[in-house]
Amino acid sequence: MLGLLGQVLLQNGEAAQAVEVFHRALAEAGRWGxxxxxxxxxxMMLGHASACAGDEGAAIRALSEAAARFDRKGRAAVEEAAQVRLQLADLLRGNVRAADAVAVLESVLLDAAAPDLDERMLAQVRLDLARGLSELEEHRDAAEEYLRLADAVAGWEDQSTHTMVACEASLALARADRWEAVEAARERALAAHAKAPQWDQMVGTLREFAKLVIREHGSDRMDAALALLAEADAVGEAAERAGASYNSWFLRGGSHYERARCLAIAGRFEEALAEVERAVPAYEEGGRPAESPRAEAVRLAALIEGADLGRTQAAVARLTAAITRCQAVGLPEAAEILADLRQRIAASES
Structure with missing residues (x-):
């Protein structure tokens, strides 16, 4: 009865009370053997309730115990054990314990019963593992996991998963400095996108490629980076023509912003300033959710204007207006960052 009461409380959003009741249920059951x-x-439910109550440490302990107890049931509970470990790994990653999360996910794949798992659950384990490895900057291992996963989901009827994984795989290869394999992976992502479009992700992937090309090769590969950004813009335009639902303001603003960064790295400051100034009105179309990237675009514009072009007064005026705006919309941290930059630019003039 206590276990059932805990479930009802949890479903009603009374997580703290559910935690107490689940503890009582477990204590009573343990007392009577x-x-x-x-x-x-x-x-497992205690873990969910603890997480909802904000006690993630207790949630991790409860889910760990749940997984161990499911293991004792052998192959009859292999699905349940894997599901709990997926949830456990997610909590660990959220607590900046990516290494522990990776270890938990690897244990699922190394289990002798892993082949018995549902293919979608197994795919989710590999996806979370690849992302965890990326967080640890183990990019080569992450790329290998993404490529295995891409092969596994390539034949699924729903090809949107293949598009998503192919995009992430191509970026993992670039971050792993395996540029000889990047182009083929990028073509695979584009081919998958043509069958099952993922507009936001495809544009974001191409934009991230441009950033990685500049980071790896500098201004020597400026033309390649700009070509990738143009390709990203073309994907966004295709989404608009198709009447697709996608985040237009974020994608257009992001392309202008990344193009400005590339041009600034190449020393083409006037072009860079003009480009980032195009990002600001693009972000403004997004309303309140776009205020943070808009503030970042203004920061870059002021940096180029004040530090690179020497127009300190104009940069200070730009930042002053942006600081006032950030304070008005409830972005105190962004306002502080902009105020610090304003102080440094103003000090450089004197």
């Missing part, structure tokens, strides 16, 4: 009691599912 009732092996028929569903300990593993109760620990």
């Amino acid at each position: 009732d092996d028929s009691y569903p300990f593993a599912p109760t620990y």
Whole structure:
């Protein structure tokens, strides 16, 4: 009865009370030594309730115990054990414990029962593992996981997953400095996108490629970076023609912003300033959610204007207006960053 009450409380959003009731249920069952009691599912629900109550440490401990108890049931509970470990890994990553999350996910794949898992669950484990490895900057291992996953999902009827994974795989290869394989991976992503469009992700992938090309090769590959940004713009334009639902203001603003960064690295400051100034009105179309990237675009514009072009007064005026705007829309950290830059630019004039 206590276990059922805990479930009702959890479903009603009363997480803290549910945590207390689940603890009581487990204590009573343990006291009487009732092996028929569903300990593993109760620990799993305790983990959910603890997470909802904001106690992620307790949630991690409860989910770890749930996974261990599901393991004792052998192959009969392999799906449940894997599901709990997916949730556990997600919590660990959220607590900046990516290495622990990776270890948990690897344990799922190394289990002898892994081939018995549902293919979609197995794919989710590989995807989370690849992302965890990327967070640890183990880009080569991440790229290998993404490529295995891309092969696994290539035959799925729903090809949108293949597009998403192909995009992430191509970027992982670039971050791993495996440029000999990048072009083929990028073509695979574009081919998958043609079958099952993922507009936002495809544009973001091409834009990130441009950033990585500049980071790796500098201004020597400026033309290649600009070509990638033009390709990203073309994908966005195709989405508009198709009447697709996608984040237009974010994608257009991001392309202008990245193009400005590339031009600034090449020392083409006037062009860079003009480009980032195009990003600002693009972001303004997004309303309140766009205020943070808009503030960043203004920061870059002021940096180019004040530090590179020597127009300190104009840069200070630009920043002053942006600081006032950030304070008005509730972005105190952005306002502080802009104020610090304004102080440095003003000091450089004197």
